Amino acid sequence: MQNNLSDTIAAIATPPGYGGIGIVRISGPDAFAIVLPLLRRPGGETALPPSHMLTYGHIVAPDTQEILDETLVAFMRAPHTYTREDVVEIQGHGGPLILQRIARLALARGARMANPGEFTLRAFLNGRLDLAQAEAVMDLISSQTEVGQRLAMQQLRGRISEQVQHARHSLLGVIARIEASIDFPEEDVPTPQAAELSPSILEAQRQVDRLLAGAGQGRLYRQGLRTAIIGRPNVGKSSLLNALLRSERAIVTPIAGTTRDTVEEVANLRGIPLHLIDTAGIMPTSDPVEQIGVERSRAAAESADLILLVVDGSEPLTAQDHRVSEELWAMGFGGEGEIRRRDDGQSDPPAVALQDMARRPVILIVNKSDCRQLVEVAQLRQTWPGAPLIHTSMLTNAGIAELEEHIANLVLAGKTLQSESALITSTRHQESLRRASDHIRASLLPLREGLPLDFVSIDLRAAYDALGEVTGETASEDLLERIFHEFCIGK
Ligand code: GDP
Numbered sequence: 001m002q003n004n005l006s007d008t009i010a011a012i013a014t015p016p017g018y019g020g021i022g023i024v025r026i027s028g029p030d031a032f033a034i035v036l037p038l039l040r041r042p043g044g045e046t047a048l049p050p051s052h053m054l055t056y057g058h059i060v061a062p063d064t065q066e067i068l069d070e071t072l073v074a075f076m077r078a079p080h081t082y083t084r085e086d087v088v089e090i091q092g093h094g095g096p097l098i099l100q101r102i103a104r105l106a107l108a109r110g111a112r113m114a115n116p117g118e119f120t121l122r123a124f125l126n127g128r129l130d131l132a133q134a135e136a137v138m139d140l141i142s143s144q145t146e147v148g149q150r151l152a153m154q155q156l157r158g159r160i161s162e163q164v165q166h167a168r169h170s171l172l173g174v175i176a177r178i179e180a181s182i183d184f185p186e187e188d189v190p191t192p193q194a195a196e197l198s199p200s201i202l203e204a205q206r207q208v209d210r211l212l213a214g215a216g217q218g219r220l221y222r223q224g225l226r227t228a229i230i231g232r233p234n235v236g237k238s239s240l241l242n243a244l245l246r247s248e249r250a251i252v253t254p255i256a257g258t259t260r261d262t263v264e265e266v267a268n269l270r271g272i273p274l275h276l277i278d279t280a281g282i283m284p285t286s287d288p289v290e291q292i293g294v295e296r297s298r299a300a301a302e303s304a305d306l307i308l309l310v311v312d313g314s315e316p317l318t319a320q321d322h323r324v325s326e327e328l329w330a331m332g333f334g335g336e337g338e339i340r341r342r343d344d345g346q347s348d349p350p351a352v353a354l355q356d357m358a359r360r361p362v363i364l365i366v367n368k369s370d371c372r373q374l375v376e377v378a379q380l381r382q383t384w385p386g387a388p389l390i391h392t393s394m395l396t397n398a399g400i401a402e403l404e405e406h407i408a409n410l411v412l413a414g415k416t417l418q419s420e421s422a423l424i425t426s427t428r429h430q431e432s433l434r435r436a437s438d439h440i441r442a443s444l445l446p447l448r449e450g451l452p453l454d455f456v457s458i459d460l461r462a463a464y465d466a467l468g469e470v471t472g473e474t475a476s477e478d479l480l481e482r483i484f485h486e487f488c489i490g491k
Helices: 031-038 096-108 118-125 131-142 146-156 159-183 194-213 215-223 237-245 288-302 319-330 377-383 400-412 427-448 453-471 477-485
Strands: 009-012 019-027 053-060 067-076 087-094 225-230 263-269 272-278 306-312 362-367 389-391
Touching: 009 096, 009 118, 019 031, 019 096, 019 118, 031 067, 031 087, 031 096, 053 087, 067 096, 087 096, 118 131, 118 477, 131 146, 131 159, 131 453, 131 477, 146 159, 146 215, 159 194, 159 427, 159 453, 194 215, 194 427, 194 453, 215 272, 215 427, 225 237, 225 288, 225 400, 237 263, 237 272, 237 306, 237 362, 237 400, 263 400, 272 400, 288 319, 306 319, 306 400, 362 377, 362 400, 377 389, 389 400, 427 453
Parallel strands: 225 272, 225 306, 306 362, 362 389
Antiparallel strands: 009 019, 019 087, 053 067, 067 087, 263 272
16 A cells, blocks of 8 residues: 655546536645646736635646646645645546546646545544544445434544543553553552552443444444345335335336346435345246346345345245245244344343344235235245234335334334444444453453453553554554545545
C-alpha cells in the first residue's frame, strides 16, 4: 500500500456515468501547482485564488490550448481540508470523458492516480480521522436505511472512538502504575494494591461490555439480513418480493418459470436492511438457461440468513414442493424460529447473528389465501416443525404485516431494536472489543489471587492494544490495506 504522503494524488470523485456535474479531486503538496496552470480565468488572472472559495474558469490543455471544460474550482489550503493536505476540487460537467481528460491533465503534471480510499487513508494518516471514523465514511456512503445512516454518522463524529479511548485511558493508568512499581522497585515506588487497581479495570470492563452489548443489533442495522424467497414456480415469490418492497420492480407474470435469474432488492424493515433475493427456484430443470438460474438460486439459498418458503395454498403440495423442502433441509435450514442465545453471560441483548444458529430459520408462507385452500397445511407443519406458518394473499396484502412482524421478532428475539445503544456496527470492532473484554477479565484473576503484577499487566496491555485496533493506534499495515481497499476510488 502507498502510505507515502509526499506525492500528490488525483482521482475522479463522483460516480462513473453521466451527471450534471462531476468532480476531479487532487490532494497533496503539489495540488495547487498542478492545477493552477490548467485554469484559464477571466482577465487572465493567475494568482492563487482565496482558499475554500469557488473560482470560475476554463480548463485548458497546456500543449494544445484546447478548452476542455467550463468549471468551478475550489482551492483548499491545508490543514482545514478532507485530507489535511492542500486539496483542489474541479467541478466540471459530469461526463466520463470530460472528467477523465481533466484527471489525465493532472496526472501529466505530476499527480499520481489515487488508490481506492486513499483520500480517506490520508485523512487517517494525517490524524484528522481515527480508524473507526474513517470506516464510518464508507458506512455513511453505503448506508441503506436512515437508522444505518444515523449510526454511521455517530461513528464519524467520534462516539465510538470517545468511549474506546476512555476505556483505554483507564487501562493505561493501571498499566503505568504497575509498570512503575516493577521497573523502579528500589526507588520507593510502592507496589499498588489490588483494591487500588481494580476500580479502574472494572470501569474499563463496564465500558467495553456496554459497547459490546449493542454490537449484535448494530451489525444487523449495518449488514442487514440476507433473506431468500424460495418455492416452486408460480407460487407467488415475485409478488411477495414486490409486496415487501411495496413497489413493482420484479416482473410478475402468470407463466411458470419467468424469474429465471435471482433478483436482489433491499427492503427497509424497521430500520433493518432486508436483502431480499427472489430466486428462480431450486428444482432440477433441463433448460440450460433455467439451469443457470437454479444454480444461482441454490447459491443464494445457501448463503441466506433466513428463508421465506412459499407454497401455493390453492393447490395440494406437489412433488416439486417436497423437493424444495428436502433441499433446504439438506442445506441446514429449519431452525425453531428462535434465536439461540449465546451464553457468554455478557451480551444481554442476545447475539442476533442468525448464522450462529444450529439451523437457520425458515418461515413458511402459504400464499393465495384469497383462493379456496387445498394445500395440506398439516403436512407442511410436519415437515417443518416449529417454523412459523403464515397465510398470505398478494392480491389483498393479507398476512404481509404479520410476516414483517415475524421477521422482526425472529431477528430481535422479542427485544425492541434500540439504535441508541447500538453503537458498534462492524464485525471488526466487535471482535477487537471482545478480545479486549476477555483480556480485561483475565487480568482480574491474578489480581484477586495476589499473583505478581506482571501477570496482570500482560493482559491489560493486550486489552489496551486490542482497543487500539478499533481507533487505529495499533492497526497493522495489513489491516489498513484491507479496510481502505473496500472504499471507492476518489473517496
Ligand atoms: P413466482 O413464479 O413464484 O415468482 O410467482 P409470481 O409472483 O410470478 O406469481 C405467479 C402468479 O400467481 C401470478 O399470476 C400472480 O398474479 C399470482 N399470484 C401471486 N400471489 C397471489 C395471491 O396471493 N393470490 C392470487 N389469487 N394470485 C396470486
